[in-house]
Amino acid sequence: MCTVCVDAMGGDETPEVVLRGVEAALAQNEGIRVLVAGDEEVVVPFCARHERARALVTTQVIGMGEHPADAVRAKRDSSIVRGLASVGAHEADAFFSAGSTGAVFAAATLGVGRIRGVRRPCIAATIPGSSGRPTVFLDMGANADARPEMLVQFAQMGRAYATVVVGAVAPRVALLSNGSEEAKGSQAALAAHAALAEAGRGWFCGNCEGTDLLAGTFDVIVTDGFTGNVALKAIEGCARFILGELKGAVHDSRRAALGALLLKPALRGVAAGLSGDELGGALLLGVKAPVLIGHGATSADAVKNGTLACARLVRTRLVDKIGHEISPGS
DSSP states (O other): OEEEEEESSOSSSOHHHHHHHHHHHHHHOTTEEEEEEEOHHHHHHHHHTOTTEEEEEOOBOOOTTSOHHHHHHHOTTBHHHHHHHHHHTTSOSEEEEOSOHHHHHHHHHHHTOBOTTOSSOEEEEEEOOTTSOOEEEEOSSSOSSOOHHHHHHHHHHHHHHIIIIIOOSSOOEEEEOSSSSTTOSOHHHHHHHHHHHHHOTTTEEEEEOGGGTTTTOOSEEEOOHHHHHHHHHHHHHHHHHHHHHHHHHHHHOHHHHHHHHHHHHHHHHHHHHHHTTTTTSEEEESBSSOEEEOOTTOOHHHHHHHHHHHHHHHHTTHHHHHHHHSOTTO
16 A cells, blocks of 8 residues: 655645645545644644544644755754655655645755666656647756756656656657757757757657647657746746636626636636646656645645645656666766
């Protein structure tokens, strides 16, 4: 039976929202256990009511606005640090938190450790595509500066993730740039292109543009964490703008209101795909166990999906697949 450690204190919502998600995950999958990390008054009563839940009592919480590395060093008894330490000690098989991304990254690197051969972990998300095929997009913010050899490893880890989550048989990888031509891009992009072309013979397809992000043309799109984070936030901002404009139009016209009512199920599906709630969040690739990071403003449904996703990634042996994908000596 798989054990997932869930941080009950992370995120902008109350711990009760997280606990509702854990409760839903336990009800949906009888093959998982949950180690719930958090304040005693939060986790102990909950775990007493659920046979497959166990409390990990902690006394500190890392806030969203704290400096990640400093907070991880100073708050050794926080739910994030203790939760990830439990994974490193094999008391749990995976970890989910909607707390500070930077703190989870730092604590996972220290408490869980990197897969052998991995230079730097990165953050990956699955984004929807207009073709009907989702795309694995990485790095989304863990590494603002990334050397060419790091981007090669990001691509390799993304390919392993795509086989498990997207179901791609031979994942195709593209490099995000400002044009599809080989000669386009900054000096860093040109160097990354050369490294990927050398290492990725048979699976590297060259450059792609921002318009390809939601097209579903490629299985994996790779970039540095700075560019990836800006691109993702731009997509999220655009989605919020469009939804806001639609809501405004609905208030101004009865005819528009009727159309919105008819489109509501479809729009809800699009919003869920962009929010990441269907998978629970973004995955930290490159550490020795599945570590999933949810949105700060998470929902009970996202916590449920994230907990279940962690269990699936354990069962499908994603970490082993990444280990095999990373080239020897890379």
